[in-house]
Amino acid sequence: MLACLCAVLWHLPAVPALNRTGDPGPGPSIQKTYDLTRYLEHQLRSLAGTYLNYLGPPFNEPDFNPPRLGAETLPRATVNLDVWRGLNDKLRLTQNYEAYSHLLCYLRGLDRQAATAELRRSLAHFCTSLQGLLGSIAGVMAALGYPLPQPLPGTEPTRAPGPAHSDFLQKMDDFWLLKELQTWLWRSAKDFNRLKKKTQPPPAAVTLHLEAHGF
């Protein structure tokens, strides 16, 4: 029933390229992106608390530990340790960008009919911040010369429609969405830490942004 309007997101105008003259490199924007992930993680903590309370028990219980059923299309942060270590910068950034695009889409589709006005406001605020993060990631990718990932036809996330999806299962989906979002934000912090260290400009070099491409 809810057609996702994420098409809009994918065709965002490209973030204006960073001013290349006297370029300090992608370092500052990586740092900014890192800071944004921390800010969002902090914001999410209070949002998730409120939302899970709204969903009610057992979702708001601290040791609620359900098996991961359904929510198949959610982008999963979990990754093999060696694979994660070995990701090249382009892949690392791409995975982050795609994940947050999907997650933002799902967040926007959260059922707001029953939610309180306060909750709706918090959700909307968070969505805006998340969009800011996406823009920031796009900026880093542009600075490093990587193309923004284009959506493949048919992979746009949509919410499962109809009465077949019970109320409880819907709530489970919401639970996993918030959980995955939190985990992605923790992962991104580590991802950007890694990027920060690797693309740190050596003090003397001038053509450092060109060197960054080779990493």
Next chain:
Amino acid sequence: MGGLKPPSAEEPVQSGRRRRQRRRRLQPARRGARQRDPAAVLAPRSVPRSLPGVVEGRGAEPPRPEGANPAFSHHPIPLVLEVLERVGLEKEDIDVLSVRPVVKSFSGMVSDSVSSSLAMSLMVSLPVFLALSLVMAAPVPWACCAVLAAATAVVYAQRHSPQEAPHVQYERLGSDVTLPCGTANWDAAVTWRVNGTDLAPDLLNGSQLVLHGLELGHSGLYACFHRDSWHLRHQVLLHVGLPPREPVLSCRSNTYPKGFYCSWHLPTPTYIPNTFNVTVLHGSKIMVCEKDPALKNRCHIRYMHLFSTIKYKVSISVSNALGHNATAITFDEFTIVKPDPPENVVARPVPSNPRRLEVTWQTPSTWPDPESFPLKFFLRYRPLILDQWQHVELSDGTAHTITDAYAGKEYIIQVAAKDNEIGTWSDWSVAAHATPWTEEPRHLTTEAQAPDHDQHHQLTGTPTHHEDL
């Protein structure tokens, strides 16, 4: 009586003591027999009086009058010695048995079987011999051989059937226990001993030993003996303890992202051996927890995947002879991250700066990847004479300069570490001590430094080096 001793040392010494005491019981009956004479020990002048317990214990055979059968009184010596030869012991060994405490448990076991089987074989052989010689008046050598064969058979049967090993029993602290003397009748005449010490008869209920309100001191080796023959009937190795209470389990990752470890302990001791069983579940997948090579209450799990949304569940069960208990904990990957404290914390005074201290440290060596998983640090410091700490949080670097130290006061400084984004702070490091630089007292000599130069440095407080004047 109060002769209940705490659990004593090895068995061999105990059994040696027991045997020696048993020997002593036999010896007083043989008047005039020297203790060290093996023949005197085993082959008295008149058999009935030397082994009164043996003959009387049987009940069926009436005691023989002294000197009734002179021919008989000499035969037990070669009979016994031949029996012993068959078993593989020499006369010299008998000497050892009677006098010295046992050195090896094997010889102890054999000796035990010999001494008890000796009594047994004599019990069997003597009446048989008597009967035969009286009834048949047959040639003594023939009867002797028959008896010897019987005795040997008994000895071999005794020797090859294993000596009854002590029955191991676990009982609960504070409870009451009744120890039966093996298969003996309730009205059998027995004596109980614990760790070689006699127990008062008022603890007995017939042939059973009754212990009330068990304490830890009650643990030990209990043995019951036939009162007169001192034949060992039954042994119980009693352990007094408690069933286990709910174990305390905790898990921690000080080597993120490599893995984590879990450690456990019991809140109160059980005083008896316990076995622990740990299982780790990640969702529905079972993970292996490898035992720590050094610590027996710890095991290690390796992370296969990072950034997992599925919780880990660690369960532990503990059991011993008296009971069973279990507990479990569930947690997310991120919540158990806690690094080890920073290492090698060193604090140094800064020359010419009476209010500064330079502190350096290293990231904990157990943290595998500080590049991708950087740590932030928390520094606290105070002069020894004050109680209140000053705190500084540092997001980067492994050095810091304190600039507000009180001049001339000794400081104590500690550092803690935490992953930048996840988990909790480490414990505080080992403390470093330092006192800020103070000016050397001026010597009133002609080689004194120019006063103006020194005044200048102190007032401005700039970190300059003293140049050689």
